[in-house]
Amino acid sequence: MGGKLFYFDFQRFINDRAFLHPKTSRSSSMINPKxxxxxxxxxxxxGATGISILVVDCDTTCLTIASKMxxxxxxxxxxxxxxxDALSILQERQHELDLVLTEVHLPDMDKxxxxxTMGEISCLPIVVLSADNNENxxxxxxxxxxxxxxxxxxxxxxxxxxxxxxxxxxxxEIAPSGGSKCFQEESPENGSIEASECLSFSDAWEQIAQxxxxxxxxxxxxxxxxxxxxSTVPKKPKLIWTNELHDRFLQAIRILGIDSAxxxxxxxxxxxxxxxxxxxxxxxxxxxxxxxxEQDAIQKTMLRDYHxxxxxxxxxxxxxxxxxxxxxxxxxxxxxVQNLKNPDGTMCLASLGCANYPMRDSSNQxxxxxxxxxxxxxxxxxxxxxxxxxxNVGIRINNEFGQMxxxxxxxxxxxxxEENSRFENATDGMEFLGNWSEQQQQFxxxxxxxxxxRLEQEEGEDILWAERGTSDLFDSADWSA
DNA sequence: GCCTTAATAT
DNA sequence: AATATTAAGG
Numbered sequence: 166m167g168g169k170l171f172y173f174d175f176q177r178f179i180n181d182r183a184f185l186h187p188k189t190s191r192s193s194s195m196i197n198p199k200x201x202x203x204x205x206x207x208x209x210x211x212g213a214t215g216i217s218i219l220v221v222d223c224d225t226t227c228l229t230i231a232s233k234m235x236x237x238x239x240x241x242x243x244x245x246x247x248x249x250d251a252l253s254i255l256q257e258r259q260h261e262l263d264l265v266l267t268e269v270h271l272p273d274m275d276k277x278x279x280x281x282t283m284g285e286i287s288c289l290p291i292v293v294l295s296a297d298n299n300e301n302x303x304x305x306x307x308x309x310x311x312x313x314x315x316x317x318x319x320x321x322x323x324x325x326x327x328x329x330x331x332x333x334x335x336x337x338e339i340a341p342s343g344g345s346k347c348f349q350e351e352s353p354e355n356g357s358i359e360a361s362e363c364l365s366f367s368d369a370w371e372q373i374a375q376x377x378x379x380x381x382x383x384x385x386x387x388x389x390x391x392x393x394x395x396s397t398v399p400k401k402p403k404l405i406w407t408n409e410l411h412d413r414f415l416q417a418i419r420i421l422g423i424d425s426a427x428x429x430x431x432x433x434x435x436x437x438x439x440x441x442x443x444x445x446x447x448x449x450x451x452x453x454x455x456x457x458x459e460q461d462a463i464q465k466t467m468l469r470d471y472h473x474x475x476x477x478x479x480x481x482x483x484x485x486x487x488x489x490x491x492x493x494x495x496x497x498x499x500x501x502v503q504n505l506k507n508p509d510g511t512m513c514l515a516s517l518g519c520a521n522y523p524m525r526d527s528s529n530q531x532x533x534x535x536x537x538x539x540x541x542x543x544x545x546x547x548x549x550x551x552x553x554x555x556x557n558v559g560i561r562i563n564n565e566f567g568q569m570x571x572x573x574x575x576x577x578x579x580x581x582x583e584e585n586s587r588f589e590n591a592t593d594g595m596e597f598l599g600n601w602s603e604q605q606q607q608f609x610x611x612x613x614x615x616x617x618x619r620l621e622q623e624e625g626e627d628i629l630w631a632e633r634g635t636s637d638l639f640d641s642a643d644w645s646a
Numbered sequence: 647g648c649c650t651t652a653a654t655a656t
Numbered sequence: 657a658a659t660a661t662t663a664a665g666g
Binding site (some may be wrong): 403404405406443444446447448451 | 658659660661
Binding site for chain 2 (some may be wrong): 403427428429442446449450453
């Protein structure tokens with residue numbers, strides 16, 4: 166097959182990627198010129214012919230090398246060494262170009278500004294060329310519109326298939342499915358070092374696909390040498406379960422019934438735009454966990470009290486305190502062991518304060534959402550506690566030992582007199598056992614289909630979503646065990 | 647596919 | 657700590 170000789174400088178570059186690499190300069194291997202024959206069929210890339218590329222790099226050496234490499238494959242090349250020049254060329258001669266290959270670290274312009282401006286004044290696909298292999302820097306460029314990030318030092322293989330990007334006229338568009346297969350990944354001579362250093366084209370598609378999945382393209386961190394690799398990459402915002410949201414969640418469960426309260430139905434019933442099934446699933450999982458913990462604690466307590474024989478139980482109640490009931494895991498039974506009345510008339514509120522029951526909680530202000538500007542977002546008048554019973558509402562147990570908490574003091578807090586009397590008043594004359602639904606009617610408006618809840622994400626007043634890392638400002642749902 | 651659960655990640 | 661994501665299994 167017909168071979169072709171490269172002259173020395175070029176050859177040296179091709180055979181030694183370190184030549185251009187600022188960190189791993191291996192001068193020894195650059196000394197001996199190697200003459201390698203290159204199959205001509207490899208040199209003429211079919212799609213490259215007639216493709217015009219604007220190459221931008223302030224380093225003239227890099228610029229020359231890249232240009233020559235591109236020429237080798239049949240590309241037409243225009244060059245610029247400054248961002249301003251590049252932009253001028255783009256503005257005036259965009260129609261003559263198919264692709265931009267640009268170093269982003271240019272002295273006269275910030276890289277993101279460069280990419281943004283390029284994207285604004287042209288629709289040409291931009292391939293970024295840089296030695297900066299920081300993940301943030303790379304992703305940042307992709308988010309700013311680059312279709313591909315080519316790590317220096319580049320190889321012949323890297324530039325060979327660049328023409329394919331020229332068909333991505335709309336940089337945000339994702340390649341057609343199966344597109345990755347059309348990219349050849351042929352670098353048999355590449356050692357493991359190179360393989361880990363440079364991006365393959367199939368990697369590029371993955372990146373582009375990832376980019377398509379990301380929701381926010383803003384707030385790219387501009388620090389290049391940031392150690393916290395992942396922190397600056399825009400992430401999907403985290404949902405904050407405000408009291409209002411949680412209340413809707415609870416209402417949905419109430420209406421659907423605990424047995425048929427599945428994520429999809431809950432989601433539908435909550436009627437909150439932007440809320441995802443996954444959000445519900447996650448919240449539901451936590452919610453169920455809290456219920457379970459609660460039930461366990463109740464059973465444990467009642468079992469203990471049963472063994473202590475600390476108080477005499479009314480006959481109809483006592484059956485629920487027998488060990489066989491206390492150890493059962495059937496929810497139908499345990500969920501009905503909610504409220505017991507002690508002989509002396511004091512209530513044993515087993516579950517009224519659970520997450521099923523929205524408590525008005527004056528101490529809850531700090532749990533309301535805060536907008537990005539730091540101002541508290543006003544919530545509706547009812548700020549319901551999303552806490553489980555253990556943190557807000559307790560169980561008063563009067564027995565011969567007096568009022569008791571449990572040993573670790575966590576699970577049982579005393580109701581304040583005010584709260585306690587409120588309960589008693591509200592349930593005055595009510596039969597506790599077997600009257601659970603009726604009690605609920607007392608405390609809660611039977612919610613019908615709620616009006617859509619506005620998330621106001623577009624206004625930047627997002628009351629429900631928060632950036633990563635700010636969630637510790639909120640603490641809306643504390644169901645801690 | 648959907649749901650649940652546990653484990654793990656962020 | 658809260659929420660998201662993932663994987664496995666029903």
